Amino acid sequence: MKNFTPVGKYRFNYFLTKIEEILTEASNTKDPARFIYSKDMRTPLFMLEALARIYENIYGDKKLKKLNKRYKYLEDFIGQIDFYDGFHNEFMEDGKIPELVTVYAKSQTEKKIKNLNKHLKKEKWIGIHKKRLKKSHEKLDSIEWLDEKRDTIEVLKVYQDEIKKIVKKYKDPKKEFTNIETDVHELRRELRWLSIYPQALLGLIQFKPGGEVEDFLKKYLTPSIINSSYNIMPDGSNLEKHILLNQNYYYALSWMIAELGKLKDKGLKIKLLEESISEVYKAKENVTKLAYSFCNDYQPTLKEILQESKKISDAFFEKDILSHIIASPSIS
Numbered sequence: 001m002k003n004f005t006p007v008g009k010y011r012f013n014y015f016l017t018k019i020e021e022i023l024t025e026a027s028n029t030k031d032p033a034r035f036i037y038s039k040d041m042r043t044p045l046f047m048l049e050a051l052a053r054i055y056e057n058i059y060g061d062k063k064l065k066k067l068n069k070r071y072k073y074l075e076d077f078i079g080q081i082d083f084y085d086g087f088h089n090e091f092m093e094d095g096k097i098p099e100l101v102t103v104y105a106k107s108q109t110e111k112k113i114k115n116l117n118k119h120l121k122k123e124k125w126i127g128i129h130k131k132r133l134k135k136s137h138e139k140l141d142s143i144e145w146l147d148e149k150r151d152t153i154e155v156l157k158v159y160q161d162e163i164k165k166i167v168k169k170y171k172d173p174k175k176e177f178t179n180i181e182t183d184v185h186e187l188r189r190e191l192r193w194l195s196i197y198p199q200a201l202l203g204l205i206q207f208k209p210g211g212e213v214e215d216f217l218k219k220y221l222t223p224s225i226i227n228s229s230y231n232i233m234p235d236g237s238n239l240e241k242h243i244l245l246n247q248n249y250y251y252a253l254s255w256m257i258a259e260l261g262k263l264k265d266k267g268l269k270i271k272l273l274e275e276s277i278s279e280v281y282k283a284k285e286n287v288t289k290l291a292y293s294f295c296n297d298y299q300p301t302l303k304e305i306l307q308e309s310k311k312i313s314d315a316f317f318e319k320d321i322l323s324h325i326i327a328s329p330s331i332s
Helices: 007-027 032-038 042-059 064-092 099-122 132-141 149-169 181-202 215-220 246-282 288-293 300-320
Strands: 205-208 241-245 326-331
Touching: 007 032, 007 042, 007 132, 007 149, 007 181, 032 099, 042 064, 042 149, 042 181, 064 099, 064 132, 064 205, 064 246, 099 246, 149 181, 149 241, 149 300, 149 326, 181 215, 181 300, 205 246, 241 246, 246 288, 246 300
Parallel strands: 205 241
Antiparallel strands: 241 326
């Protein structure tokens, strides 16, 4: 790898550099948190979380577990901003949403930005005593990294194990979906890591061309999925070996992540409207009914969202799609 840096360490360094560049610019602004959010620092943080998850499994090193917690904690702060800001923008464009509710979403966005500014200084990501990135590098320097060949084999094992865990958890048709956060959102999170890993591994994972599409897969291979930038694998020409995934089955995974995301957002919209109504109008009765009255006719109920999530999940796991994502042979 470049400058003889072990492949695992190089991947961390790549995204830590992106974080450092954003933090350096943010430090020169009056509102670092707002700048960080505007520059989508959440994405490289996701990549660092993904790498920490993978290599913690490979090395069993507590230092990697601690790094993962640091990255996730910061990413969660940005995620809270993203949540309220996203719905604030949606509410602004929706004529049925009362102004007070829209203002509430905006006020929560500003509150989360303020919280992030405090966190950045408290945890020394920025400021005179900034040392968080330096500590990350020190922890990574202390690890005895595997060579490229062994690294590839171990990463493949982690990817296989994660697939097996998800299949075991969700393949049982008796599993019910009763909660937007703990069922719909949680399944999407678990599936999404399988799509984040290829981006975080910087070209280690590549597609094996799908060939003829099996009939049950066709509904997943929509133009938006096939042409999605998320489904373009990073260049891996500088690596000796690659982990191969079946392209069409991976597209099906991508479709599931996207559809669960849409359903999750529709559910969280109702939850936020309920929160806003309770806080703004101090209402204790008919809160859910009021929330739906602010929505368009095509807004599904929470029950309908859970039923649809269950339906598409059952179909996905019934065909054992995840178990076919890794190609055979798996390494080339």
